[in-house]
Amino acid sequence: xxxxxxxxxxxxxxxxxxxxxxxxxxxxxxxxxxxxxxxxxxxxxxxxxxxxxxxxxxxxxxxxxxxxxxxxxxxxxxxxxxxxxxxxxxxxxxxxxxxxxxxxxxxxxxxxxxxxx
Amino acid sequence: xxxxxxxxxxxxxxxxxxxxxxxxxxxxxxxxxxxxxxxxxxxxxxxxxxxxxxxxxxxxxxxxxxxxxxxxxxxxxxxxxxxxxxxxxxxxxxxxxxxxxxxxxxxxxxxxxxxxxxxxxxxxxxxxxxxxxxxxxxxxxxxxxxxxxxxxxxxxxxxxxxxxxxxxxxxxxxxxxxxxxxxxxxxxxxxxxxxxxxxxxxxxxxxxxxxxxxxxxxxxxxxxxxxxxxxxxxxxxxxxxxxxxxxxxxxxxxxxxxxxxxxxxxxxxxxxxxxxxxxxxxxxxxxxxxxxxxxxxxxxxxxxxxxxxxxxxxx
Numbered sequence: 001x002x003x004x005x006x007x008x009x010x011x012x013x014x015x016x017x018x019x020x021x022x023x024x025x026x027x028x029x030x031x032x033x034x035x036x037x038x039x040x041x042x043x044x045x046x047x048x049x050x051x052x053x054x055x056x057x058x059x060x061x062x063x064x065x066x067x068x069x070x071x072x073x074x075x076x077x078x079x080x081x082x083x084x085x086x087x088x089x090x091x092x093x094x095x096x097x098x099x100x101x102x103x104x105x106x107x108x109x110x111x112x113x114x115x116x117x
Numbered sequence: 118x119x120x121x122x123x124x125x126x127x128x129x130x131x132x133x134x135x136x137x138x139x140x141x142x143x144x145x146x147x148x149x150x151x152x153x154x155x156x157x158x159x160x161x162x163x164x165x166x167x168x169x170x171x172x173x174x175x176x177x178x179x180x181x182x183x184x185x186x187x188x189x190x191x192x193x194x195x196x197x198x199x200x201x202x203x204x205x206x207x208x209x210x211x212x213x214x215x216x217x218x219x220x221x222x223x224x225x226x227x228x229x230x231x232x233x234x235x236x237x238x239x240x241x242x243x244x245x246x247x248x249x250x251x252x253x254x255x256x257x258x259x260x261x262x263x264x265x266x267x268x269x270x271x272x273x274x275x276x277x278x279x280x281x282x283x284x285x286x287x288x289x290x291x292x293x294x295x296x297x298x299x300x301x302x303x304x305x306x307x308x309x310x311x312x313x314x315x316x317x318x319x320x321x322x323x324x325x326x327x328x329x330x331x332x333x334x335x336x337x338x339x340x341x342x343x344x345x346x347x348x349x350x351x352x353x354x355x356x357x358x359x360x361x362x363x364x365x366x367x368x369x370x371x372x373x374x375x376x377x378x379x380x381x382x383x384x385x386x387x388x389x390x391x392x393x394x395x396x397x398x399x400x401x402x403x404x405x406x407x408x409x410x411x412x413x414x415x416x417x418x419x420x421x422x423x424x425x426x427x428x429x430x431x432x
Contacts, residue, residue, distance in 0.1 A: 016185070032159040049178045052156055053185025056149050077159070078152050 008045045018097055019043060020054050021082065021090040024064065028081035031055055055080055063089050125221065127157045130168040133175035133211070138183060149186050169217070174208035231281040234299060235273035237306040239266060244309045252309065342372030343403070344391040351410045356390040369393070374403050 012019075023029065023037050031052050038046045058064050063086035069077045082090065131154045138146050161168060172178050210216055243266055244252055256266035284295060346357040356379070359367040366389035374395040378386035395403035 013184075030159070031156045032163065047181050048160065048172055049181035050185040052153075053149065053182040056151075057186045060148050076155065078155065 009047065009050075012043065012045055013050065015097065016046070016050060016054050017058065018090070018093045019046075020051065020058065021063070021086060021093065024080055024082050025087070025090055028079045030069075030077040030079050034080070058086070123158075123161045126167050127154060127161050129217070129220070130172075130175050130178075131157055134179045134182070137176045137179035141183070145186075149182065167214070167217070169212045169214075174205075174212040176204060176208040227281065228278070231277045232274050234302050235275075235277035236270055237302050237309075238277075239270045239273050241302065241305045241309050242269070244312070252312065340370040340372070342369050342374070343393050343395060344369060345405050345408065346391055347408065347410060349413065353392075353405065355392070358387075359389050359391055373398065 019038055020034060023034050023041075026037075029037065032048075034055065035046060035048050035051045038051065055064070059066055059080060063083065064080045065083045066078055066080050069079050071077050134153060135146075135150060138150065141149070157168060160171065164171075169175070240252065243262075247262075256270070257263035258267060280295070284292070287295060344357075344359065346354040348354055361367050368388055372395065374397050376393050376395050378388050378393070379390055381387050392405065397403060
């Protein structure tokens with residue numbers, strides 16, 4: 001498929017790990033809550049399955065620890081939190097992202113400036 | 118009730134997702150899907166609406182899961198576009214509300230099928246044991262065979278329900294066997310039921326062998342059950358043999374009265390000698406009807422006796 005427009009979900013996929021790690025760095029959380037918080041932060045296109053799959057992969061890779069919290073109204077919740085490895089991964093990814101976004105912003109600004117003149 | 122529906126919804130959706138990911142290696146799928154149900158339950162509890170509408174078709178959900186988990190490159194064979202389209206179309210059907218409603222309703226029909234399959238099994242058995250017997254949808258309780266059939270049906274229903282209620286505990290092998298048996302019963306039942314209809318039909322119309330012709334179609338006024346031939350001068354004739362244009366003996370319709378045919382020298386009944394000798398069920402002989410004989414245009418001279426004048430009034 002040749003798509004000229006960039007699919008927001010495709011764009012999101014590359015940085016979903018970073019987004020999930022960032023949300024968990026704020027506070028430990030369970031799967032559905034992570035989805036909700038990502039959306040609250042403006043990532044409207046984030047899919048439930050993608051977040052859940054990412055959580056499981058990060059957990060499997062040893063970046064997260066998990067524990068079960070009994071809940072009154074519903075099922076037991078499996079909370080995820082960052083461990084040392086996760087925090088390190090977040091720091092590295094964040095640096096990469098900052099430099100990447102800087103470069104990209106520069107490119108885009110240059111384009112719009114050039115356009116303006 | 119609502120939470121029940123919700124649990125069903127979660128179970129169905131999770132099962133579909135698991136099915137779609139069945140080609141993942143087990144160690145991977147176990148880790149990935151470990152608490153899928155809990156997660157889905159959380160979503161279902163949060164707000165109304167079936168999971169299908171909120172998350173999209175389970176196949177798509179499974180695909181997203183796999184992609185996010187990163188298992189895609191390792192295990193999935195690349196599917197050609199046609200197959201993918203087909204899967205999407207299937208997912209759309211299985212994801213639709215009406216499909217889910219039908220799926221949800223089907224289990225309630227299970228006991229009905231248990232009874233029906235027992236009835237069909239006995240029907241098939243009866244058809245197999247006595248192939249010539251005219252099979253009816255309801256066994257005739259006045260006949261010995263019908264009583265056996267009713268009894269057998271009762272026992273079969275009891276057995277079938279017992280098996281049906283225990284089907285959840287059956288082993289994989291026994292389940293396969295049970296499914297095959299169900300399928301066989303359904304298949305044979307189609308054959309037996311199709312034949313049953315033709316039995317009933319022949320009972321209604323009566324059978325005619327090709328050597329015989331009945332007058333049923335020739336006389337619109339009603340059935341012809343006997344023929345009374347008369348000679349030209351009005352005398353009733355007996356044992357008149359009648360044949361049609363092809364030389365076949367002409368048979369009249371069966372009447373309620375009992376007919377006794379004369380036996381020929383070869384020992385066979387002569388069935389086309391008219392009038393037939395018939396007796397009512399009460400035993401009284403059937404009496405010939407009154408007939409109005411037509412007046413003939415010119416009486417033959419020999420037939421009418423010439424009134425001869427008296428020779429002489431001599432005495």
